[in-house]
Amino acid sequence: MPLGDKAGLKPAKPMREVFGEALLALVRENERVVVLDGDLSNTTKTLAVREAFPERFFNIGLAESNMVSIGAGLADCGFIPFITSMSGFLLTNGYDQLRLNIAIGGVNAKVVGSHGGITLGKDGPTAMAIEDLALVGGLPSFVILVPSDPATMHAAVRAMAAWEGPVYLRSSRVAMPHIYPMDACPFEIGKAIVAREGDDLTIVGCGIMVAAALDAAAMLADEGIEARVLDLHTLRPLDERALVAAARETGAIVTAEEHLLHGGMGSNVARIVAEHYPVPMRFVGLADTYTESGDPEDLLAKYGLTAEDIVLAAKEVVRAKRRR
Amino acid sequence: MSSDFKPMSVPELKEMAKIIRTDIIEMIHEAQSGHPGGSLSAADIVTALYFRMLRVDPENPGWPDRDRFILSKGHACPVWYAALAERGFFDKAHLRTLRKLGSILQGHADMKKTPGVDMTVGSLGQGICAGVGMALSGKLRGKDYHVWVVVGDGECQEGSVWEAAMAGNKWHLDNLTVIVDKNGIQNDWFVAEEMPVDPLNDKWRAFGWHVLEIDGHDMAQIVEALETALTIKGKPTCVIAHTVKGKGVSFMENVPAWHGKAPTTEQAEIALKEIKEAA
Numbered sequence: 001m002p003l004g005d006k007a008g009l010k011p012a013k014p015m016r017e018v019f020g021e022a023l024l025a026l027v028r029e030n031e032r033v034v035v036l037d038g039d040l041s042n043t044t045k046t047l048a049v050r051e052a053f054p055e056r057f058f059n060i061g062l063a064e065s066n067m068v069s070i071g072a073g074l075a076d077c078g079f080i081p082f083i084t085s086m087s088g089f090l091l092t093n094g095y096d097q098l099r100l101n102i103a104i105g106g107v108n109a110k111v112v113g114s115h116g117g118i119t120l121g122k123d124g125p126t127a128m129a130i131e132d133l134a135l136v137g138g139l140p141s142f143v144i145l146v147p148s149d150p151a152t153m154h155a156a157v158r159a160m161a162a163w164e165g166p167v168y169l170r171s172s173r174v175a176m177p178h179i180y181p182m183d184a185c186p187f188e189i190g191k192a193i194v195a196r197e198g199d200d201l202t203i204v205g206c207g208i209m210v211a212a213a214l215d216a217a218a219m220l221a222d223e224g225i226e227a228r229v230l231d232l233h234t235l236r237p238l239d240e241r242a243l244v245a246a247a248r249e250t251g252a253i254v255t256a257e258e259h260l261l262h263g264g265m266g267s268n269v270a271r272i273v274a275e276h277y278p279v280p281m282r283f284v285g286l287a288d289t290y291t292e293s294g295d296p297e298d299l300l301a302k303y304g305l306t307a308e309d310i311v312l313a314a315k316e317v318v319r320a321k322r323r324r
Numbered sequence: 325m326s327s328d329f330k331p332m333s334v335p336e337l338k339e340m341a342k343i344i345r346t347d348i349i350e351m352i353h354e355a356q357s358g359h360p361g362g363s364l365s366a367a368d369i370v371t372a373l374y375f376r377m378l379r380v381d382p383e384n385p386g387w388p389d390r391d392r393f394i395l396s397k398g399h400a401c402p403v404w405y406a407a408l409a410e411r412g413f414f415d416k417a418h419l420r421t422l423r424k425l426g427s428i429l430q431g432h433a434d435m436k437k438t439p440g441v442d443m444t445v446g447s448l449g450q451g452i453c454a455g456v457g458m459a460l461s462g463k464l465r466g467k468d469y470h471v472w473v474v475v476g477d478g479e480c481q482e483g484s485v486w487e488a489a490m491a492g493n494k495w496h497l498d499n500l501t502v503i504v505d506k507n508g509i510q511n512d513w514f515v516a517e518e519m520p521v522d523p524l525n526d527k528w529r530a531f532g533w534h535v536l537e538i539d540g541h542d543m544a545q546i547v548e549a550l551e552t553a554l555t556i557k558g559k560p561t562c563v564i565a566h567t568v569k570g571k572g573v574s575f576m577e578n579v580p581a582w583h584g585k586a587p588t589t590e591q592a593e594i595a596l597k598e599i600k601e602a603a
Contacts, residue, residue, distance in 0.1 A: 034464070058460065066453045066487035073457020076435075078388065079464070081457075096447050097484075101454055105435045105444040235351060 002277035004177030007214035016114055018150045019125075019252060020045030022157035023082060023112075027053050033076055036060055036067050037086040041300055044171070044255065046084050050199030056268045064093035068111075072101035075109040080161055087113025087129035087170060095135060101279040102166050110160050111136075113240040116146075117171035118286070118303065119208060119257035124293035129170075130286055133235060136168040141306050143167040143189060144235040146265075148210035155187035163189060171208060174296050177211050185206040191270070195222040198226035199273075201318050202246035203310060206265050208300075209256035209284070215307035216256075220314055227314060235265055240272050247277040252321040254313045258282040258305055280320035282313035329411075331376045334543045340410065341371040341543070345572045345599045347406035347419055353592035355423040358431070361582040362400040365476055365507035365540070365567040370395070372546045373472055374407040382412035385439045390490065391469050392458045394443045396451025397476035397505065398432040402439070405429050413440035449482025451475070452502060456491045459500035459560075471500045472552060478510030480521045486531065491561040493532030500560040501553040503532075505540065507569035509580050528562040540565030572599050 002011065012018070027033050027049050034056045041047040041059065048229050050057040064085055071081035083090070090113050091098070103110045125245035136142050140245060143163060147153040153171070160167040179195060180186065186193050198215050205213040210231045217227040228250050230242060246253060253273060255266035266283040273279060284305065291303050300306055326506035332340060344367050368385040378391045395404045402422065409416045414428065421427035428437045432446030443454045455473040462469050479485060492500055504524060508515050515521055529535045534556045546565070552563040562567075569583070570576030573595040587595055 055464070060487075060491060063484070063487035063490070065449075065484045066491060069450045069453030069484070069488075070457035070460065070491065072443070073454035073459075074461050075457075076454070077458050077461030078466070079461055097450050097453070100444055100447045101450055194468075302572070 003208070004215060005209040006042035007211065009177035009179060009195045009211055009214065012150045012178050014175045014190065015147070015153055016045045018153045019112070019114070019157065019171045020048050020239040022154045024048040024052060026057060026157055026161055030080065032078065032080045033161060034058065034079045034081050036071050036081055036083045038062060038064050038067050038090070040085050043086060044084045050115055064090050065097050068097035069101045071109045072107050075107045079141070080108060080110065082110045082112055084112040084114065086127060088115065088127050089130045091129065091132050091135045103141050104187065106141045106165050107315045108144045108164055109166055111166070111168045112171055113168065113171045114171040117172065117207065118291045118299045119172060119296040121173070121296045121299060122293050128291065130260050130290070132170060133259050133265060137236070137263055139166070139167065141166050142236065145169045145189070146206040146233055146235060148207055148231050148233060149176050149179040151178065151182045151185035152187050153254050154182070155185045156163040156233065159187065159189050176208050179210060179214065187233065187240065190234050190237040190239055192242040193231040194228060195231045196227065196229040198228035198249055200226045200252070200320070201314055202228040202230055202250045203256060203314065204230045204232050204243070204246065204253060204269050205256040206235065208258050209305065209307050212305070212307045213256055213310055216314060219307060219311050225314065225318060231266060234271070235268065238268060238272060240276070242270045243269055247273050247279045251279050252317040253279060253281045254284060254310060254317055255281070256310050256321035257287055261285040261287060282317045284309050284313050333341045334547060336518045337371055337375055337543050337547070338429070340375050341368050342599055342602065343410060344371050344403060344406045347409065348402045349573070349587065349592055349595045349599065350587045351402050351405065351419040351422045353589065356422050356586045357366040357423050358402055358586055359399040359584045360587065361509065361569040361576060362397060362476060362505065362507065363403040364503045364571045364573060364576065365569045366403050367571065368401050368541050368543055368546055369474060369503055369505060369565055370403045370407050372543065372550060374411050376547060377550050379469070379470070380440070387415060389467055389469055392442050392455065392471040394445065394451040394455050395433060396445060396473050397448065397479050398445030401433040404433055405438070408438070410552045425507065448479045449474070449484040452488040453484055455500060456488050456497065459497040460495060462499050463495065463497070469499070473500070473502045475502060475504055477506040477521055477524065478505055478515050478518070480504065480524060481519050489528065489531040489533065490507065496556060496558050497560045500555050501563065502560065503565055505567050506564055507567045509569040509578070509583060511583050513580050525564055533560050533562045535562050535564065535568070538566070540567035541571055572602060574598060
């Protein structure tokens with residue numbers, strides 16, 4: 001069943017295309033915004049900016065380290081650079097520079113990692129970013145954004161430009177269905193969105209797993225279990241209030257992310273829950289493993305990142321809650 | 325720009341370089357930690373920049389039209405701190421707090437903590453890339469400021485230096501000048517034996533840069549090269565400055581061990597005496 005079908009979500013275009021449109025709109029309205037790219041403008045979809053605003057587009061070539069530092073220099077001179085490439089290359093190749101030239105200085109640069117997670121599919125594990133959120137997590141001054149649908153992508157691109165300081169945004173190769181209305185998206189950096197109300201447990205998701213969580217919630221509802229779905233689009237600053245409220249009000253939490261469990265969203269949610277209001281938790285994500293080449297849907301199924309996986313975890317955590 | 329500052333003559337710069345070297349030894353001795361060798365090798369270059377070339381305003385370090393300076397070889401920041409203090413960016417008393425808890429002077433320069441520092445440095449090979457970004461900004465904004473970057477010759481082993489060299493050529497960044505403090509020694513040993521970088525002049529030339537070669541301790545040559553760099557149009561300039569690591573202190577000169585260790589009190593006294601009595 002297509003992602004979002006069970007929850008009645010409308011299909012959308014691939015997120016990287018949504019990102020490209022959002023970025024072009026931003027470049028149009030804000031003359032301080034410039035775009036840096038590492039020979040992948042047709043991949044990340046910064047191509048539209050390259051064509052419409054060639055003087056504000058810098059192709060740095062295959063030199064991600066240099067690109068990050070050049071971006072820092074532009075930011076230091078008052079520009080708002082969007083430093084873009086595939087996440088798997090940008091963060092690993094440019095990490096030293098992200099840390100020194102941007103994070104430590106708190107420089108106002110924006111970093112966009114395209115093709116996050118395993119859903120880039122056939123290019124295989126060398127190109128997949130299954131650790132990007134953990135890596136940016138190691139850069140304390142960075143805000144971390146993981147949009148879940150076209151509306152949150154547009155809102156996130158606007159919000160990150162307005163935010164003073166370093167921001168990382170995860171973009172994706174694949175489509176994520178519409179969850180929120182394009183003209184009334186309740187997105188605010190650091191404020192999780194309750195995408196569905198429910199009292200029996202909370203499913204906390206980010207990125208593509210929010211639609212999967214909504215599907216799972218619809219499946220659980222068929223069995224009389226009402227799940228709250230929390231769209232945790234901002235991993236830093238974490239919305240502690242929403243997480244503690246979820247623990248207190250629903251008594252059980254499942255987290256779902258297209259990322260390694262180690263150092264990802266779930267482990268950070270667990271830290272907050274454990275500290276403030278411990279409740280049973282289950283974690284959907286990649287256990288310590290690299291994946292393989294394949295179609296995105298097949299990969300999500302094989303590696304345990306589907307609505308069905310969330311349903312299993314939800315039932316387990318609700319049983320654990322009732323045993324207490 | 326503060327009006328009371330007058331760019332210095334070569335004889336004045338020579339005297340100022342002695343003061344800068346004195347500050348370097350005193351602050352590293354006080355900290356009992358730091359990198360004297362590469363600070364002393366860059367002392368004449370940095371002095372010429374701060375006291376003759378750079379259009380900066382110590383009263384207004386964030387002046388948008390200022391010239392930018394980045395010491396890409398960030399471990400040599402005592403020379404940077406000395407120049408900033410002597411130029412009036414902050415009180416000289418801070419020099420005695422180098423590397424101490426709560427200081428504005430970190431072990432490697434931090435743009436958030438030190439007035440006049442435009443880019444955080446410390447991991448080698450990055451300051452030059454940031455300098456490319458600043459030079460691009462100048463072009464994009466139609467500003468006439470110049471970006472000056474000092475790199476080490478050991479630092480030229482970092483691949484990102486050559487990524488920056490390619491980019492400088494691509495965008496014809498004639499508002500960017502890189503000065504290689506070619507002292508021939510890196511942390512462990514001599515550059516030529518660790519991982520040779522020569523012929524540096526041919527390398528930079530092959531990357532499309534205008535290349536000048538000078539004695540990095542001859543103040544007249546330094547000034548002439550830096551002023552020439554401002555006149556080269558259509559391409560960035562690289563000044564290869566042949567220097568001596570530890571220059572000005574006999575027992576530190578050309579000795580790898582003085583890359584990153586502090587002098588004892590006795591050694592510091594000898595060093596300060598030598599600097600004071602130098603021609």
